[in-house]
Amino acid sequence: MLYVGASAAGSTKDGLTGEAKAEVGMANIGGEARGKYGSVGGKMQIATAGAEAKGGVTAYGAGGSAKAEAALNTFSVSGAVGPDAKNPIDKLELENKQLSAEARGDALLGSDGTREGFSLQGKLGASALSGSATNTINIPFPWGKTLAIKTGASGDLGAVGAGAGIWGYYDKTDDRTHAGGFGEAEFLGGGEGNVDVSYGSPARGP
Numbered sequence: 001m002l003y004v005g006a007s008a009a010g011s012t013k014d015g016l017t018g019e020a021k022a023e024v025g026m027a028n029i030g031g032e033a034r035g036k037y038g039s040v041g042g043k044m045q046i047a048t049a050g051a052e053a054k055g056g057v058t059a060y061g062a063g064g065s066a067k068a069e070a071a072l073n074t075f076s077v078s079g080a081v082g083p084d085a086k087n088p089i090d091k092l093e094l095e096n097k098q099l100s101a102e103a104r105g106d107a108l109l110g111s112d113g114t115r116e117g118f119s120l121q122g123k124l125g126a127s128a129l130s131g132s133a134t135n136t137i138n139i140p141f142p143w144g145k146t147l148a149i150k151t152g153a154s155g156d157l158g159a160v161g162a163g164a165g166i167w168g169y170y171d172k173t174d175d176r177t178h179a180g181g182f183g184e185a186e187f188l189g190g191g192e193g194n195v196d197v198s199y200g201s202p203a204r205g206p
């Protein structure tokens with residue numbers, strides 16, 4: 001069953017900012033079961049392609065990011081421990097992709113209207129088979145803030161690509177300060193490692 005999704009938004013409140021996103025695919029099926037002590041979930045996507053871009057220019061700087069990705073099949077599962085679905089004590093996510101390609105970039109210097117700091121990231125690659133694991137640990141503090149440590153690793157077969165990135169910025173959208181980096185090298189096989197450490201308000205919303 002074919003599905004198509006698209007969205008766009010813009011603002012001039014803190015300068016000129018905007019974002020757009022589009023996705024198309026043959027199937028997008030997912031679900032989650034939640035209990036008192038945590039949750040488990042899964043998702044399957046077939047023949048999907050998507051792209052997104054966002055950026056902004058202010059009197060104090062500029063920034064922007066873009067991403068495009070396509071995959072024949074994507075399967076993912078996740079498990080979380082803790083009563084708060086948005087801020088679990090520990091969350092593990094596993095993902096498998098078949099015949100995928102990805103290109104992404106991000107640059108920030110100063111303020112782009114939503115972030116303040118710096119970022120320089122770039123990645124380009126394709127693989128026949130890839131797998132990844134991401135683990136996030138949330139440490140709450142009595143004064144209402146949390147420290148989140150997110151680490152990830154991936155491995156690929158039949159792949160070619162490279163990428164690297166480093167960042168440190170305050171994000172107004174989630175009221176958190178982020179710092180991290182990643183590196184990737186692939187030729188027939190290879191992998192990626194990444195880390196993001198953030199401090200600020202806990203995630204809210206539905």
